[in-house]
Amino acid sequence: MSNRVKFISTAAILAIVAASPVLADTSDKxxxxxxxxxxxxxxxxxxxxxxxxxxxxxxxxxxxxxxxxxxxxxxxxxxxxxxxxxxxxxxxxxxxxxxxxxxxxxxxxxxxxxxxxxxxxxxxxxxxxxxxxxxDFRQMGRDQVTYLAERYPDGGNLLEIRGLAGVFVDDEISAGIHEQVADTNFKIVGSVNGDWAQDVAQKAVAGILPSLPELVAVVTQGGDGYGAAQAIAATDRDMPTIIMGNRQDELAWWAEQKAANGYETTSLSIxxxxxxxxxxxxxxxxxxxxxxxxxxxxxxTVEQDGLEAALETTPEGSVAxxxxxxxxxxxxxxxxx
Known part of the structure; x- marks a missing residue:
């Protein structure tokens, strides 16, 4: 084995350093x-x-x-x-x-x-x-209506549940819903704020239902689907297709309805x-x-055939x-x- 030691010149070391990206150390940030x-x-x-x-x-x-x-x-x-x-x-x-x-x-x-x-x-x-x-929250709104248009090509009446008033997310999802509805046979016959919370949504939906005609579907923003289902179940109305928002209680209710009567919907959220x-x-x-x-x-997004798998990995009281x-x-x- 050779005992010779190879030395690298200072200039060569500086050239190697210069060619390498120098990043900040974030350990003190x-x-x-x-x-x-x-x-x-x-x-x-x-x-x-x-x-x-x-x-x-x-x-x-x-x-x-x-x-x-x-x-x-x-x-x-x-x-x-x-x-x-x-x-x-x-x-x-x-x-x-x-x-x-x-x-x-x-x-x-x-x-x-x-x-x-x-x-x-x-x-x-x-x-x-x-x-x-x-x-793309606006696309999220559009996708809800696109899904419903495939299910119900003849259209029908929709109830819109919005989120927190004045927040960017609420404005964008609602805008997407309304843009897509304009290209379909659907009609939005009522709108309430659910504040992305099941209890608020349930109360708001219960309050507006007596003034609404028959509904084919409910478009939502997340955190409101289960509350809407509870409010509608307390009446003698047929259960419309409610778009869900990936909350565990929504997925659990959907799974129960799917097992009982083949209920179909979709669920999506950030x-x-x-x-x-x-x-x-x-x-x-x-x-x-x-x-x-x-x-x-x-x-x-949680689709009909992926519901059980999504529910299995979503803790009670939480969100996919x-x-x-x-x-x-x-x-x-x-x-x-």
Whole structure:
């Protein structure tokens, strides 16, 4: 064996370093989650996913902190104050599920001006300095009507259950529903706000039902299908086709009806685990990666033949879910380039 030692010149070392991408170390970076609402199973699952994935990243030393905060009321002014407090606390990135697409823009701009990365998801913001992660909520509305048009080509009367008034998600899903209805034989004969919560939806539907004609279907936004079914079951009406939103109680009711009488529908929603994608996107931006400002993720759909499998993996009181890894986030980022 040769005893000769090969030496690499300083110039060669510098050339190798220069050719390699230099990324920031995020082990000392602190990320905060600003959430405006936690009053339904989707939001609870979203927070649980954040704690699981972001908490593991903290334990592994990927980041120094990943602290979640939820406002007491769904008020944009309160969330803006929350974000301003995060700025004062010196967080390096703020991940936001926003109460309004525009009302938080001032606080978001303040964060950006302070050198803080802002990533919005689900309820996104329109401030140009922020990143946005969303499904195509308008398409989600269209897809509901497309599914119903295939089932009922002659059309019929629809009841629309909306979400939280004034929130981007509610506006977009509703707009998609109305756009698609215009190209069909359906007619929206009533609309109520269910606030994405089963108890609110049940009360709202029960209140409007006496004034409505026969319904062929109910279009929804998630967190409202089971409540609608309960309200209608309490009457002598035939059960219409209710579009579901991936909540466990919706899937369980659907499975019971399917077994009893062959009830058919579909279920779709954004996965609560999108919060974990937003976490990893924020981490990647802090790590020096070039990330497009607008990222899209597919919504999670449960079809008739996949119902039992989805229900089996969805905990009671929760929502069908997908959580994202760092590699998943990199793939989403790459797909947007």
């Amino acid at each position: 602190r990320i905060a989650l600003s959430n405006n609402y936690a009053g339904n199973s989707w939001r609870q699952a979203m927070l649980e996913s954040w704690d699981k994935v972001a908490g593991a990243a903290v334990a592994d030393g990927v980041v120094a902190a990943a602290d979640p905060f939820t406002t007491a009321e769904n008020q944009a002014t309160e969330q803006a104050a929350q974000i301003q407090n995060m700025i004062l606390q010196g967080y390096d990135a703020i991940v936001v599920n926003a109460a309004s697409p525009t009302s938080l823009n001032g606080a978001v701009k303040e964060a950006c001006d302070a050198g803080i990365t802002v990533v919005s998801f689900d309820g996104i913001v329109t401030e140009p300095c922020a990143w946005r992660i969303a499904v 996965a609560p685990g999108v919060s974990t994608l937003a976490f990893w996107v924020a981490q990647q931006i802090l790590d020096g990666q070039e990330v497009p400002k607008d990222l899209k993720v597919p919504f999670l 879910n997908v959580e994202y890894s760092l590699d998943d986030a990199k793939a989403v980022i790459e797909a947007a380039r």
